[in-house]
Amino acid sequence: MDPVLVEVTRGARVESSHRGAAVVVDPAGGVAFQAGDIDAAVYPRSAVKALLALPLVESGAADRLGLTDDEIALACSSHSGEEVHVAGATSMLRKAGRDGACLECGVQWPINEAASRRLAAHGGAASALHNNCSGKHSGFICLACDRGEDPAGYVRPAHPTMREVTAALADMTGAALDEGNRAVDGCSIPTYAIPLRALALSFARFGSAQGLAPARAAATRRIRAAVAANPMMVAGTGRFDTRLMTALGARVFSKSGAEGVFCAAIPELGLGLAVKCDDGAGRAAEVATAALIGRFLHPDGAQGEALAGLTQPVLRNWNGIAVGAVRPAGPLA
């Protein structure tokens, strides 16, 4: 039974609570923190996008195509569909000699509601470029084109590009990825159930580069620097990952996944962490991730204040009245 990691209060009472598992490990697999069943396999969903972007960078494809740092960050993103994200994905595809018609992620209106309304107000319509995964998919298409492969069908497990991407995920996590633990993600690529502990280990290695071959180690550093310099590209206005990395820069790398999953690295400490809320709640996974980062990193000054705001966000109603809060609980309190 996983413990309560996060509580949601209203007035003087706990209104809702979130159970889950969380683990922090070093690159050798040593456990620095654990709560709940850390060996349970979970679908990481979008939390491992940075690992799926490794082949794009370490193969040299990103450099050969002239991808910029903000485009590399976008390749790791679950973006909000804001204008800057759509422009970035469009640019990536153009560098590969392609356009949005090649995207196989499906059509989605921008997650950012204001961006969605702006699009509608200008007579626009949702497209695959607005899909929160279009940056990742554009990266896959860039990789395929640089390899001289036809990108068509790149979302399928057997496509050469998806095989290369999946191999990187398997190598970084040490997990076997096959039909037995495979499902289909929101954007139609495969997602594999992987033990939470292995996900944390992969981010300890991603953040420290320990134990990685030189080209991969260089790719992890390049991706981390690209995201730290462009935190807006990895999520969007007001989003957790963007706010966290805007405040803490390269001191943390974090990535949300759907259904309450989060992965993060604390490079200066060589630690990786992974969180899964049993109920799939993103609000709880965010607070748990912020609490774990604070527990190990202890940032002060403006960084500390920003992290505190993410660790115990105040809930306000439609009139701006503070009605409650989300806060770490149990082993995270």
Next chain:
Amino acid sequence: MDPVLVEVTRGARVESSHRGAAVVVDPAGGVAFQAGDIDAAVYPRSAVKALLALPLVESGAADRLGLTDDEIALACSSHSGEEVHVAGATSMLRKAGRDGACLECGVQWPINEAASRRLAAHGGAASALHNNCSGKHSGFICLACDRGEDPAGYVRPAHPTMREVTAALADMTGAALDEGNRAVDGCSIPTYAIPLRALALSFARFGSAQGLAPARAAATRRIRAAVAANPMMVAGTGRFDTRLMTALGARVFSKSGAEGVFCAAIPELGLGLAVKCDDGAGRAAEVATAALIGRFLHPDGAQGEALAGLTQPVLRNWNGIAVGAVRPAGPLA
């Protein structure tokens, strides 16, 4: 420890699970079903809007002001801010000699994303009329004006209108409502923590009218008939309550609340039910409510098919691929 009531699958695995409590009672308080801690106090939030609308109808204010059945349904709603809802709230306020400037619920863009984009595309902006609670608030203003009271400040616990509304809630639930269990709701009115069993009892009484004074009994029948005839007004396009009552008509009355609460009545069986998902997930509360209705009502034909679709909804990704489902679990399986 509350049991798992609902599971979310992806591929062959359970990706997320939702714990909670659920109870079904008759008008005498006899328990027909229980799971989890049914005596825990929960904030019902919007799930009791129909009870808060009782004074508007039983006082005769609704008839004196000429409110139509769709407007009475709107007074019980958490609506999606679609054009029909905004028109209804505007009409209610006009009948009270007021307008949207009197609403104290706060500004909210329509919950319905297409309606929100239509509003933006026509150069419009969000207002309090678009707030999902504007129908309920318009009902409060109608009641205040019919009583000859100044509606200003009607959201405050001490306002005569809110005292009358709160007294109806206390009477129907049998719960003491005071500062000790009070918090502020999303639309700024008070919400009170009430045992789940008492919430179910109030809906057994609301659905059966058993034990109620004649004017109140008539008001419950009037409200139930108004909502059954206008299920679009109580929620909106594609929403659970609207789909459920469109399919089952007056055979059920259901109302969602925020943070995983649901209340419902099955009038022909004299049963009331209440659900609270520990984690606040609406998707799970919906499936639990549908499962409980199916367990007792056993609808067949088209009604049965519609209820089955609400009891085990298929999850599709951005390409329309079926990737999983939400399904009842444990004591609801």
